Amino acid sequence: MAEVNLVEAVNLALAYAMAHDPDVVVLGEDVGVNGGVFRATVGLQARFGAGRVVDTPLAEAGIAGVAVGMAVAGLKPVAEIQFTGFIYPTLDQIINHASRMRHRTRGRLSCPLVLRSPSGAGIHAPEHHSESPETLFAHVPGLRMVIPSSPARAYGLLLAAIRDPDPVVFFEPTRLYRLFKQDVEDSGEALPLDTCFVLREGSDLTLVSWGAMLQETLAAGDALAGEGVSAEVIDVATLKPLDLATILESVAKTGRCVIVHEAPRTVGCGAEIAAGLAEHGLTSLLAPVQRVTGYDVVIPLPRLEHHYLPSVARILDAARKALEFA
Amino acid sequence: MTTVATFEITYTRFLDPQGEPTQPLPAFAREPAALIALYRAMVAARAFDAKAIALQRTGKIGTFASALGQEAVGVGAASAMRAEDVLVPSYRDHPAQFVRGVTMVENLLYWGGDERGNDFAVPRHDLANCVPIATQVTHAVGAAYAFRLRREPRAAVCLLGDGATSRGDFYEGLNMAGVWNAPLVVIVNNNQWAISVPRHLQSAAVTLAQKAIAAGIEGRQVDGNDVIAVRHAVEEALAKARAGGGPTLIEALTYRLGDHTTADDATRYRDTETVRQQWQFEPILRLRNYLARVGSWDKEREEALQHECSEQMSRAVDDYLAVPPPSPDAMFDCLYATLPAALEEQRAAARRFASDGGERSG
Numbered sequence: 188m189a190e191v192n193l194v195e196a197v198n199l200a201l202a203y204a205m206a207h208d209p210d211v212v213v214l215g216e217d218v219g220v221n222g223g224v225f226r227a228t229v230g231l232q233a234r235f236g237a238g239r240v241v242d243t244p245l246a247e248a249g250i251a252g253v254a255v256g257m258a259v260a261g262l263k264p265v266a267e268i269q270f271t272g273f274i275y276p277t278l279d280q281i282i283n284h285a286s287r288m289r290h291r292t293r294g295r296l297s298c299p300l301v302l303r304s305p306s307g308a309g310i311h312a313p314e315h316h317s318e319s320p321e322t323l324f325a326h327v328p329g330l331r332m333v334i335p336s337s338p339a340r341a342y343g344l345l346l347a348a349i350r351d352p353d354p355v356v357f358f359e360p361t362r363l364y365r366l367f368k369q370d371v372e373d374s375g376e377a378l379p380l381d382t383c384f385v386l387r388e389g390s391d392l393t394l395v396s397w398g399a400m401l402q403e404t405l406a407a408g409d410a411l412a413g414e415g416v417s418a419e420v421i422d423v424a425t426l427k428p429l430d431l432a433t434i435l436e437s438v439a440k441t442g443r444c445v446i447v448h449e450a451p452r453t454v455g456c457g458a459e460i461a462a463g464l465a466e467h468g469l470t471s472l473l474a475p476v477q478r479v480t481g482y483d484v485v486i487p488l489p490r491l492e493h494h495y496l497p498s499v500a501r502i503l504d505a506a507r508k509a510l511e512f513a
Numbered sequence: 514m515t516t517v518a519t520f521e522i523t524y525t526r527f528l529d530p531q532g533e534p535t536q537p538l539p540a541f542a543r544e545p546a547a548l549i550a551l552y553r554a555m556v557a558a559r560a561f562d563a564k565a566i567a568l569q570r571t572g573k574i575g576t577f578a579s580a581l582g583q584e585a586v587g588v589g590a591a592s593a594m595r596a597e598d599v600l601v602p603s604y605r606d607h608p609a610q611f612v613r614g615v616t617m618v619e620n621l622l623y624w625g626g627d628e629r630g631n632d633f634a635v636p637r638h639d640l641a642n643c644v645p646i647a648t649q650v651t652h653a654v655g656a657a658y659a660f661r662l663r664r665e666p667r668a669a670v671c672l673l674g675d676g677a678t679s680r681g682d683f684y685e686g687l688n689m690a691g692v693w694n695a696p697l698v699v700i701v702n703n704n705q706w707a708i709s710v711p712r713h714l715q716s717a718a719v720t721l722a723q724k725a726i727a728a729g730i731e732g733r734q735v736d737g738n739d740v741i742a743v744r745h746a747v748e749e750a751l752a753k754a755r756a757g758g759g760p761t762l763i764e765a766l767t768y769r770l771g772d773h774t775t776a777d778d779a780t781r782y783r784d785t786e787t788v789r790q791q792w793q794f795e796p797i798l799r800l801r802n803y804l805a806r807v808g809s810w811d812k813e814r815e816e817a818l819q820h821e822c823s824e825q826m827s828r829a830v831d832d833y834l835a836v837p838p839p840s841p842d843a844m845f846d847c848l849y850a851t852l853p854a855a856l857e858e859q860r861a862a863a864r865r866f867a868s869d870g871g872e873r874s875g
Contacts, residue, residue: 212662238662244692249651249685256655256669259640260599262662264655279682283645284652292641293632294847329848352850381853428853 188372194364196338196371197227197303200345201265203375205235208263211349214241215250215267215303224269225305225364251277251302255284258300263349271306271358272315278323285354286329301348306334306358307399307449309496311489318486319398319450324356325427325459331355331380332427334398338369340424343378350377360399381425383433389419392506393437395460396447397423400497404447407502416510426456431463435471438464442473443509447497452480474512477505520726522719525746526736530794532802539745545809551592551740552804553818555584555797558608560822561617562771564830565624569775573834574625578605582738582770585796586702587672588612589743589765593751594670600639601653601671603646605702609672613639617829618836627839628847647677650686650699657695657760668696668754670747676707678721687728687762696754698747699725699762702737704769709782725762737765738796770795841867 191199204211213228213235219242222229232240243250247268254264268274281302288298308317325332333348333355335341341359348355378384386401387408396404401422408418419437423429438444444464446457461476479497487495527542529535541547562581568574580587587609591600600606600613607620614635623630623642631641640656643649653671660667677683678701690697701721705712718724725732731750735742743765750761768791772779779788804810845852845860852860 241693244685244688246681246685246688248682249654249689252648252651252682252686253655253658253689256601256652256657257659258655259652260638260656260659262655262659276681279645279648280651284643284648289850290847291628291631292847293629295632295637296640297850381855428855431855 188370190368191338191371192365192368193335193338193341193359194225194227196342197345197359198229198231199371199373200342200349201228201231202234203373204265204346204349205231205239207375210261211263211265212239212241212257213265213267214243214254216243216245216269218242218267223267225361227303227359228267247273248276248280251280251285254300254302255280255288255298258285258298258354259288259296263299265301265303265349268302268304270316271304271318271320274304274320277302281324281330281354281356282327286327289353290329297352298354299352301345301355301357303357303359305361305364307360307362308486308492309362309399311492312361314488317492319448319481321358321426322450322455325456327427329353330427331425333380333425334358334360335424336360336363336398336401336422339371340378340384340422342371343376344380344424346375347377347380351380355380358398362399363402366402381428381430383430384422384424385419385433385437386422387418387420389417389441391417391441391443392509393419393421393434393441393444394447394502394506395421395423395434395444397426398449400447400449403497403499403502406499407506410499410503411506416506418506423456423460429459429463431460431467434460435464435468438468439471442471444472445477445479445502445505445509447479447502449481449496451483452478453483455480474509477509479505520723522722522732522734524734524736525742526739527741527745528739528799528803530738530799532799532806534803538741541744541748542741545804545807548741548800548804549809551588551744552797552800552810554588554592554612555608555740555800556818557822557825558584558588558611559797560826561607561611561620564826565621566775568621568830574621576774576776577624578774579771580605580608582791582795583702583704583767584608585740585743586700586737586765586767589740590670590672590700590747593744593747595667596636597667598751599653599656599667599669601649601656601669602640602642603649603673603677604642604644605674606642606672610639615639617826618832621829621833622836625833627836629839647673647680647682649673650677650683651689653697653699654686654690654693654695657690657697658693660696661693666755668698668751670751671697671699673699673701674707675701675703675705675712675715675721676710677701678724679715684724684728687725687730687760690760691728691730694757694759697760698750698754699760700747701762701764702767703764704767706769706773706783708773708777720764722762722764730760730762732762732764734764734766737767738794738799740796740800768794
């Protein structure tokens with residue numbers, strides 16, 4: 188058992204996967220000698236060789252495309268896109284090819300790749316380095332869209348993503364990379380995909396979030412506890428396919444729900460969860476579902492990014508609206 | 514000022530448009546049986562094209578992309594490959610796929626709107642048609658990378674058109690293949706047209722083959738209407754790739770004698786007289802003339818082959834039409850290795866609202 192932060196947990200998971208499966212290869216810009224701009228892949232090339240830890244040319248569509256070809260040919264590529272702001276050229280490859288390879292060949296071919304990318308705001312990064320575009324991938328049939336919210340879940344979910352027989356897009360919240368440490372046993376044990384995690388049990392209100400926003404969401408849960416309100420906190424973790432059952436079960440108990448996400452509001456994944464609650468949980472609901480999200484604006488540069496990100500105060504405000512609704 | 518780099522692009526042809534050798538033929542072509550096999554494959558592909566267009570016109574299949582006049586590219590390329598190599602085709606490459614072992618029934622199923630057409634029995638590892646343009650180049654690079662990493666003596670062969678060489682995926686793929694010395698052969702079927710856009714509006718480069726030079730790999734041109742030239746160039750490129758010599762780009766000069774697809778009307782943008790002129794260069798007549806000249810082909814054999822192809826097509830069409838439609842919820846099959854629980858409700862809906870729908874819709 189070692190105390191590691193999230194980026195170290197990613198590194199542990201990659202190393203474990205590579206050590207136990209010769210088909211796993213890591214590729215991307217600066218992932219080799221440099222160990223990744225966030226050091227997620229540090230030490231891997233020295234340990235596993237340049238053939239399996241590939242410093243690619245600077246070409247995101249190409250990285251995704253060769254990962255598709257590698258996956259179809261029997262490797263398990265884990266491709267890194269340096270920031271989600273630069274992930275858009277991969278959409279063609281991921282949507283048109285990776286996600287439908289199994290379907291369009293009726294299972295003859297498959298595409299077990301992982302596309303990793305650091306995502307989100309809050310680290311004073313330059314323009315195009317703070318995006319949260321998970322909804323683009325969560326919309327795509329045949330994909331999995333996963334975002335961990337702690338070192339332990341990063342480790343277990345990344346191993347699960349690498350072992351999964353289908354393509355997985357895996358966002359790593361940069362804000363969490365070095366925010367806190369956690370005991371993570373490097374046992375190779377994966378966590379389940381397609382499953383929400385109940386991080387805190389409660390009976391008065393359900394707070395639903397994922398990725399870095401769970402920091403504020405859990406803090407809001409603590410603050411509410413101080414006021415005598417028992418909040419259940421759910422980490423969605425896998426946004427596609429969505430484990431609505433766990434959320435419904437919670438809301439059946441609490442009757443009130445606040446969804447928190449960093450990505451812009453309109454057609455964000457929170458809308459899908461809210462729609463699912465309206466469709467399947469209406470009779471459980473004692474109040475309208477509240478959403479606390481990034482605003483529908485271009486993610487601002489560092490001077491304003493903290494005003495963009497949902498704060499504990501905004502979550503508490505929404506929680507009170509949900510709680511006070513008669 | 515000093516010159517730091519120069520390049521040259523070679524052009525290879527063995528048979529002129531009349532089927533007259535322009536130079537000694539390569540080893541494989543000295544055996545008439547080998548050339549007859551190529552000839553038969555080209556004739557079969559053309560018969561398939563004609564039948565597929567007829568099936569589209571009568572609503573039995575959907576939009577279809579003909580390879581008319583470009584049969585030598587796919588047949589030449591695929592005949593140079595080993596079974597364990599991987600073909601990464603575009604959507605106009607059924608002549609190559611048939612040589613690889615994909616059946617006409619499977620191809621009709623695909624164009625007839627049924628994904629099962631991509632589940633070919635042979636070869637299991639070839640990629641299916643790629644409809645987006647040039648995106649398959651990087652797939653071929655990735656597959657080639659996997660072969661090299663596992664030290665398998667295999668190579669990837671990627672087919673694409675002239676329009677595809679304008680896309681970033683093409684350049685990104687070639688660039689990576691060069692850096693990684695990937696066992697890869699990229700073949701550009703330069704049929705002079707990307708739907709309505711002619712070659713000269715596609716690129717100011719004198720040849721498309723020279724696009725390889727910037728990636729540090731070999732680029733060469735061949736007469737794409739000369740199946741001997743295509744096969745020879747691909748054989749050389751594959752031998753080089755297997756020996757660790759890296760990738761090759763082959764530009765095969767052809768002409769798209771048909772419409773882009775059955776949804777296109779090329780008379781809107783090109784002169785029929787030009788097309789008529791181009792028929793004198795087409796690959797099948799050229800090889801037939803050569804085979805006749807060396808006494809390996811005659812009218813009787815031609816008639817027998819045409820009859821055989823016609824029978825083969827009839828059987829393929831009958832078999833295609835006899836394939837029962839997929840079940841309405843088959844769209845949920847193979848989406849993931851295991852259907853996620855979140856999708857069970859939607860699959861149930863597809864089942865519940867399915868009409869008994871046995872008819873094949875056009």
